Amino acid sequence: MASDYQEIKKKRVGICYAWNGLKYALKNEINMRVHLMMTLLVIMLGIFLSVSFIEWVLLLLTIGLVLTAELFNTAVELLLDYLAPERHPIAGIIKDLTAGGVLVASMMAAAIGLIIFLPKLIAVIFL
Numbered sequence: 001m002a003s004d005y006q007e008i009k010k011k012r013v014g015i016c017y018a019w020n021g022l023k024y025a026l027k028n029e030i031n032m033r034v035h036l037m038m039t040l041l042v043i044m045l046g047i048f049l050s051v052s053f054i055e056w057v058l059l060l061l062t063i064g065l066v067l068t069a070e071l072f073n074t075a076v077e078l079l080l081d082y083l084a085p086e087r088h089p090i091a092g093i094i095k096d097l098t099a100g101g102v103l104v105a106s107m108m109a110a111a112i113g114l115i116i117f118l119p120k121l122i123a124v125i126f127l
């Protein structure tokens with residue numbers, strides 16, 4: 001049906017734009033590449049240490065939170081550089097706030113990673 005086709009087409013285009021955004025962030029933001037490397041490390045560690053179902057859910061939620069925070073931080077930085085290229089204290093505070101969001105998400109991710117992995121690593125190394 002034509003309406004179904006339009007719906008699928010719209011979704012496909014939306015995913016393409018979203019994929020472009022991810023590619024842009026990975027290409028231009030070193031922090032995004034660092035987060036991606038940490039994500040791969042966490043997934044490999046999770047497989048190696050056989051984390052439980054609920055631990056996987058928590059790890060994936062945390063990874064998603066950090067990557068999403070970084071994408072929004074990048075978007076806000078670009079938006080401000082585009083709309084208000086001159087220096088202004090408010091622009092600075094807005095950038096500091098979104099960077100603070102990434103920091104909070106990253107600190108929570110580090111804490112959750114330690115809670116899940118540290119006891120397992122200690123068991124593997126010392127027991």
Ligand SMILES: Nc1ncnc2c1ncn2[C@@H]1O[C@H](COP(=O)(O)OP(=O)(O)OP(=O)(O)O)[C@@H](O)[C@H]1O
Nearest residue numbers: 031077084085086087088089091092093095096099
């Ligand atoms: N237009 C501005 N006016 C005032 N202060 C700014 C402005 N742009 C940036 N700053 C200050 O400089 C800091 C760094 O800004 P910048 O845009 O370079 O982001 P960044 O943290 O280096 O991001 P990234 O490394 O992810 O590109 C901001 O957090 C803010 O404190």
